[in-house]
Amino acid sequence: MQADEKAVDGGLLPDANGKEPNPGGQTEGSKWQRPRLSRKSLMKCCLVKWIIASTTQQGPDSSDSDLELSMVRHQPEGLEQLQAQTQFTRKELQSLYRGFKNECPSGLVDEETFKSIYSQFFPQGDATTYAHFLFNAFDMDRNGSIRFEDFVLGLSVLLRGSVTEKLRWAFNLYDINKDGYITKEEMMAIMTSIYDMMGRYTLPSVRDDSPGEHVEKFFQKMDRNRDGVVTIDEFIETCQKDENIMASMQLFENVI
Secondary structure, rough: OOOHHHHOOOOOOOOOOOOOOOOHHHOOOOOOOOOOOHHHHHHHOOOHHHHHHHHOOOOOOOOOOHHHHOOOOOOOOOOHHHHHHHHOHHHHHHHHHHHHHHHOHHHHHHHHHOOOOHHOOOOOOHHHHHHHHHHHHHHOOOOOOHHHHHHHHHHHHHOOOOHHHHHHHHHHHOOOOOOOEEEEEHHHHHHHHHHHHHOOOOOOOOOOOHHHHHHHHHHHHOOOOOOOEEEEEHHHHHHHHOHHHHOOOHHHHHHH
């Protein structure tokens, strides 16, 4: 799928007139429903496409290089354990790991790899800042690298988790300094990075003030006690009760 098509499909961005998005092609006034994840929509995920592409490019002599790198590669947990912890099948995990170890023979992904992935899928914009924020959301122990286990656990939540699980993950993304709260500045930073990545020449086009408008609207709804920060409970409760926010929070299938 081409990057400019993502802007058309996505529920994150408003249309050219700044209206709320209309995900799933539903008619105006109809009730929004969470889309079902098909195999086709799974392949929209940039990280999955990156891994699968690497798997198909893997050469027949890869076993030799695997043996040579076995002393430095981070060894993941058993597939049985990962299968129990995720929504992926054993076959899916095997395919993901083959691509992962081919791209990252050390068994670890660094931030520069994330930036490279998203610059390839969104060449019309600047994906650097968004890739930085997304990497930090996956890098749970904050050591500057992502293990295969962390990678698939995050993908499992984003692609096949419940609404609450996805919202918890989204909260972690927006909570840039990981202090348990989202400030208006943090929300603005994430939203701006997404607009920057989508590019100035996407269809439909977006106005320069669109990120600020969205943040102001969302933050006012979420900060229920007006203390200047949004807690995870406020975030989840507000998102689940507001169909417009849920529609605009379709971050996962569009820019993950």
